[in-house]
Amino acid sequence: MLIINPGSMSKYHFNEIEAKWQKHWADNGTFYASNQSQKPKYYVLDMFPYPSGAGLHVGHPLGYIASDVYARYKRHKGFNVLHPQGYDSFGLPAEQYAIQTGQHPAQTTQVNIEGGTDNQSNKITGYRKQLDNIGFSFDWSREVRTSNPAYYKWTQWIFTKLFDSWYCKTNDKARSISCLVAIFKQEGNANVAAVCDDEIEVFSAKQWNSFTDQAQQQILLGYRLTYLAQTQVNWCAELGTVLANDEIINGVSERGGYAVVRKKMKQWSMRISAYAERLLQDLDTVQWSESIKETQRNWIGKSVGATVVFNVKGHDAKIPVFTTRPDTIFGVSFMTLAPEHELVASLTTPNQKQAVDAYIKATAKRSERERMADVKTISGVFTGAYAHHPFTKQPIQIWIGDYVLAGYGTGAVMAVPCGDQRDYDFAKHFDLPIPNVFQNADISQVAFSDKDTAVIANSDFLDGLSYKKAVKLAIYKLEKIGAGAGKTNYRLRDAVFSRQRYWGEPFPVYYKDGLPHTLAEEHLPIELPKIEKYLPTETGEPPLGRADMWAWDTQKCAVVSNTLIDNQTIFPLELNTMPGWAGSSWYFFRYMEKANRDAVFASKKALDYWQNVDLYIGGSEHATGHLLYSRFWVKFLYDLEHVTVKEPFKKMINQGMILGESAFAYRVAGENKFVSAGKTQGYTTQGIHTDVAFVNTSNELDIQAFKNWQVAFKDAEFITEDDGSFKVGREVEKMSKSKYNVVNPDDICSQYGADTLRMYEMFLGPLEQAKPWSTAGISGVHSFLKKLWRLFHTGQEELFNVSPTPASKDALKVLHKTIKKVEDDIENFSFNTSVSTFMIAVNELTALKCNSKDILEPLVVLISPYAPHIAEELWHKLGHQESISEVSFPVFDASHLVESSKEYPISFNGKMRFKMELPLDMTKQEMEAAVMANPKTIQQLAGRLPKKVIVVPGKIINIVG
RNA sequence: GCUGAAGUGGUGGAAUUGGUAGACACGCUGGACUUAAAAUCCAGUGGGCAGUAAUGCCCGUACGGGUUCAAGUCCCGUCUUCAGUACCA
Structure with a gap:
């Protein structure tokens, strides 16, 4: 590939400037935030990355650049800004890689972050270096990695707190299990309004006290906010693990696209359903899309x-149903149960048994996908x-x-x-x-489902009522005869919290008599054990089943060898690990404290100061996963008074994806012959993905590089354009390695500079x-x-040339117009238009030959959030010793924009x-007269x-x- | 199907409360500089028609209507694309 450095003749040596200032910022801790400040605080957060081996491509930093521009802008505006970064470093890809190569995931994760060489001898730059190249103003002293034991200690701690809590509907908040036990001892569970398992039976205080410890623990499990239960889970055989609902897209696994089946398994779950109403209500308090x-x-x-x-005729069984239309109760003409319904077997009559069994078998065979x-x-x-109709008693x-x-x-x-x-x-x-229970509704072709205009008929006491009134009365009557009650239903299910994987947080749980017990806070973290292979055991246990040292000694309070398990004082530990979303559900609190990380998340002082995230930038694909789970955990921590905020992210912006521009070389079908894009007529061709590195900006392919790329193309024939060039076709696709359209930010930085990359991504x-990226x-x-550089320099030698002469009126106008526009644009997250505004300003100031310090100095500050390196350099050249990063943002002065006339469009x-052109102080009458008198008007x-x-x-x- | 977002030159996009459509860039064309290239600078660039020209006129923001002195922007209807969701009782 022909590498040309477009800056080679200019004295704007961006490589030197950028390296110099990046070092300066790191050496001086320029962006370290303080937890003590007289300034108002502002917390700008990015969704932290999963450090994959493939490294960053130009699409990844888009959101980071936007948040960095905003963070830098806020510093100029006098805020104490917290802008941290870290790594979501537990996850499936590292483990899949470990299975393939035998390398410990901790090892590959570290290389992916810090750089180095993997065991295939691939050189990996590392996320940190790649990020540093772009000149972000991150406070790296607060970095977190979810896979660090010092971090996941607190993930485990939150888990134990959830385990020790239940949801009290009366107070509408989480409360401790010990106070629930106190209530049980006093009065049993009859009056406890809790979000709990359905099948818990009513017991008195006397009964509770007579239960064995075993039985008591079993009951408590039905109340805990994280609980172990037999549940229908989504099992993915290929990934060897269960998945949460949000990890399944269109019936297949989000990662890998593998089949998922429903299966009953004993798993940890999170009782997020308890928070359904609060999660719904508080959406109104956040500024999200x-x-x-x-x-x-x-x-x-x-x-x-x-x-x-x-009630079922001739049967003890009762069938509860949920309906949103109790007003149509008299329109019920039959009931339908799901084929999996637990009562089906007992209800079915001998006559129908064969047909029912056959149907159940047939539906079970159909996959979730087919059914959908x-x-x-x-x-x-x-x-x-x-069944009996509750009012008419008619058989149904x-x-x-x-x-x-x-x-x-x-x-x-x-x-x-x-x-x-x-x-x-x-x-x-x-x-x-199909009995009709609506007045004047035609149901000969379709059902009548319009609630707003419905008037009930043929329905006894509901006749003549509107939907709203009929619902109310129907519920009242149902309650009166004990055949129902008003009910609010949520689709949100409890979230499955265990994964049968290695590379995740271990549960701080051991099993005694088959019941789970958590480890005390002082024994956390419990660290991942070493294992030989990262695969399930031969007996189908999760990978942790391979560990030799994975038992809990309750007397020594230490992890000991499995051989010592006696189920008296030494017990087996949990073999599952936590899902990917565990660590990311609370990391935003961890950043608040840099030194004293032995406290809960962060010290109370730090939590009170930073509160929650003011601006969160990240992808919208986390809508039902991370963003819901984080809100759930924050509400839980709020209930326990560990934090004082109800929501983690006040404002959120979701950046769009940057797509790649794939390049295709057209191959003649069935031949090893390629045809240039302009010459394809008359051939049947197929497009072959070509590495975009072999293609220049005019879509010309470097044929030699292409031939050397893959053996199959070595002897290929090429039909070129008339001028001898070979052109490729372009198509916009997702940026990915497999499509050979990945553009690496490191290459852009070395060729054009980080400031160019930053501005271009915004532009x-x-x-x-x-x-699409182009x-x-x-x-x-x-x-x-x-x-911009030349505006500050003069002559062939490009000597620094800024004069102290006062600014001209025109130049002041340009400056203040720019201040106004850029400030408005940043506040509205319209970063692309502010880049245009800078271009216009520099074009105009160049035309004015402006080199006045009064103009150029504030201009540098305006641009510095976008292009911080060049701004620091010019600021330094202007004679300043301190970094530009904390300099006040220029203040807009409208008086410079006052005009006496305007060029009116007629x-x-x-x-x-x-x-x-007409004076602005003219009256309407004068204006009309002037226009009418114009010869062009006539x-x-x-x-x-x-x-x-x-x-x-x-x-x-x-x-x- | 439902929900949300969007549809503007060859391309990315701009037009903040209705008021000069296409800012700013890319690309392209022509020119200057140069042995040449790169870099840089200058000019032109939505389509069409008329004119030697200055210029003038017509069409134009997915499509069809409407409101208004004035519509990319507001209203009604239709189509298309993208994203999310999926028999939710």
């Missing part, structure tokens, strides 16, 4: 309605059983059908075919009755929008920086025809008499007629 908030609202999925209990893809096929079977057929999901509500529905389309379709298909387009466009931003019937009118003349002072004049 509407789309992310909406995604979370949908995920939480609140619906208000009622539980209705149906195929929503049109209606299927189901009658169980032979009947009980069916099973796979349109009812076992996982939502009670896994059963009361079918109201006249008001619900799915029930309607089912009824039509199986020829079941590319609106931060929140997805946009290295071709970078020259514009680079020449801008050179122009339009005729809304179309601009010519412009005319020419435009061509004798016509204007009907109307619209004069908007300071804006426009429009002549109608």
